[in-house]
Amino acid sequence: MTQIPILQFVNYLRVERNYSPHTLRAYRHDLDHFCSYMVHGAACLEDKEGELNVSASLDILQQVDKQDIRAYLAHIQTRGLSPRTTARKLASLRAVYRYLVQSDFLTENPAKAVKSPSLSRDLPDVLSIPEVTALLEAPDGEKPLGVRDRALLETLYSSGARASEIRSVALPDLDMAQSTMRVFGKRKKERIVHLGRYAREALDKYLRIRPTLGKPDHDTLFVNFRGGPLTTRSIQRVVEHYVRQVLPGRREISPHTLRHTFATHMLDGGADLRTVQELLGHENLSSTQIYTHVSIERLRQVYETAHPHA
Numbered sequence: 001m002t003q004i005p006i007l008q009f010v011n012y013l014r015v016e017r018n019y020s021p022h023t024l025r026a027y028r029h030d031l032d033h034f035c036s037y038m039v040h041g042a043a044c045l046e047d048k049e050g051e052l053n054v055s056a057s058l059d060i061l062q063q064v065d066k067q068d069i070r071a072y073l074a075h076i077q078t079r080g081l082s083p084r085t086t087a088r089k090l091a092s093l094r095a096v097y098r099y100l101v102q103s104d105f106l107t108e109n110p111a112k113a114v115k116s117p118s119l120s121r122d123l124p125d126v127l128s129i130p131e132v133t134a135l136l137e138a139p140d141g142e143k144p145l146g147v148r149d150r151a152l153l154e155t156l157y158s159s160g161a162r163a164s165e166i167r168s169v170a171l172p173d174l175d176m177a178q179s180t181m182r183v184f185g186k187r188k189k190e191r192i193v194h195l196g197r198y199a200r201e202a203l204d205k206y207l208r209i210r211p212t213l214g215k216p217d218h219d220t221l222f223v224n225f226r227g228g229p230l231t232t233r234s235i236q237r238v239v240e241h242y243v244r245q246v247l248p249g250r251r252e253i254s255p256h257t258l259r260h261t262f263a264t265h266m267l268d269g270g271a272d273l274r275t276v277q278e279l280l281g282h283e284n285l286s287s288t289q290i291y292t293h294v295s296i297e298r299l300r301q302v303y304e305t306a307h308p309h310a
Contacts, residue, residue, distance in 0.1 A: 005058045006031065009099045018187035030092035031056035037072050038064060058105060061096070066110045069093060073114070083117040090116055124260035126294060131247060132157060132261055136198070138242040144209050145225060149238050151199075151206035152222055152230075156239075156255055158199035159183070160262035160279050163235040163255035171219040176200060185281040193279060263291040 010028055013019040019027075035056045069090070077086050090111065097109040127135065136153050140146035155166060165183040173182040179195045195203070210216065214227020222230040235255055243253045259280070266276050277288040 005100060005103065005105045006056045006096070008103070009096050012099060013095075020186075026088070027092050027095070028056070030089045031096055034069075034072055034089065034093060035060045037075070038068065056096075058100070061100065062106060064110050066113050069111050069114045073117070077117070087116045090114060124264075124290065124294060125252060125257055126261045126264045127247075127250075127253070127257065129265070131250070132258070132265075134246045135239075135242055135253075138246045141205075144212055147202075147206050147209050148213065148222065149242070151202040152235065152238055153242070153258070154199040154202040155181075155195065156235075156258040157262055158196040159193035160259050160266075161193050162259060163232045166222065166255075167220075167230060167232045167235060169221040171221055174203070174221060176204065183281075189281065191278070191281045260291070260294070263288070264294045267291055267295045 010024055013027060014024055032055055038060050073086050073090060076089065077083070093111040094109070097106065097111045100106040101109050136150065136157060139149040139153070141150060152166070155161070156163070159166075159181060161181075161183050162185065165185055168184055169181060175181065179200055180192050181195060182190060183193055184190055210223065213223050213225055216223045216227035218229065220229035222235075224230055224234060239253065239255050239258070243250060247253060263276050263280060266279070267273070273285065273288055273292065276291065277285055280288060282288045
C-alpha cells in the first residue's frame with residue numbers, strides 16, 4: 001500500500017499548518033478509521049475506535065467515491081457518534097483529499113460534495129459577576145500558593161486567554177508597564193492580551209513570591225509548589241478546586257468558562273464584536289458571534305425576571 005502521500009499530508013499539517021500533536025493524532029486516527037471501514041466494512045467499527053485494523057493509504061483512498069463517504073458517515077451516526085464528531089471526521093477526509101488533489105496524487109475530491117451534518121450550537125456557560133468575583137477572591141492571600149492561584153484566576157478572567165496559552169507564558173512575555181501579555185494561540189499564532197488593574201496587582205504580588213516556590217530555574221510565569229512549570233491540567237485543577245469551595249452547584253466550571261465569561265462581560269459592557277474577536281484570537285468572526293447570543297439570552301432572563309408583564 002502507498003503510505004508516502006499520507007505521511008506527507010500529516011507532515012504538511014505539522015510543518016506548514018502548525019497543527020498541534022493532539023490535532024495531528026486526531027486527523028491520523030480519523031483517516032485510519034475510515035480506511036479500516038473501507039477495507040473490512042461496518043463490522044470492524046464495532047470494536048473500540050482505538051483498535052483499528054488498517055492504516056490510511058493512498059491505495060484505499062483512490063477507490064472511494066462520495067457514496068462510500070456518505071455510507072460511512074451514516075453508519076457511524078447509527079453507532080451513536082454525535083453530529084459534531086461526524087462533522088469532524090468528514091472535515092478530516094475533506095482535508096486529506098484536498099491535499100491529494102493539490103499534490104496531483106488524485107484528480108477529484110469525493111468528500112467535497114458530501115454535506116456536513118447540521119450542528120446545534122450550544123450556548124457556552126458563563127459566570128455572573130457575583131459568581132466570578134467569589135471565585136477570584138477564594139484563594140487564601142496569606143499563603144504562597146493562594147497568592148499564585150489568585151494571580152492565575154485573575155489572569156484567566158482578565159485576559160480571556162486559554163489555559164494552554166497561559167501555561168506557556170514566560171516572564172519576558174509579561175509587560176507590567178503596559179498591562180499586556182504576549183500569548184501564543186492555536187497554530188502558535190501570537191497575539192497581545194490585556195490585563196486589568198486587579199490582574200496586575202495580583203501578578204505583582206505573585207512575582208514577588210514566585211522565587212520561593214521551589215526556586216524555579218526557568219522563566220515560565222506560573223509554577224507549581226516544586227518550582228516546575230504549571231501544566232494545562234494543573235490550571236484546570238486549580239479552577240476546579242475553588243469552584244468546589246465557593247460554587248458547589250456549578251461543578252462544570254472550567255478555565256474555558258472564564259474565557260467565555262470574559263467575552264460575554266466585555267460585550268455586556270459595550271465592547272464591539274471585532275475587538276472581542278481580536279482579544280480572543282478568533283480567526284473567524286462567526287466564532288465570536290455566539291457570545292452575542294449569550295448576551296441576548298442574559299438580557300431575556302433579566303427581562304423575564306424584572307418586567308411585571310413578562
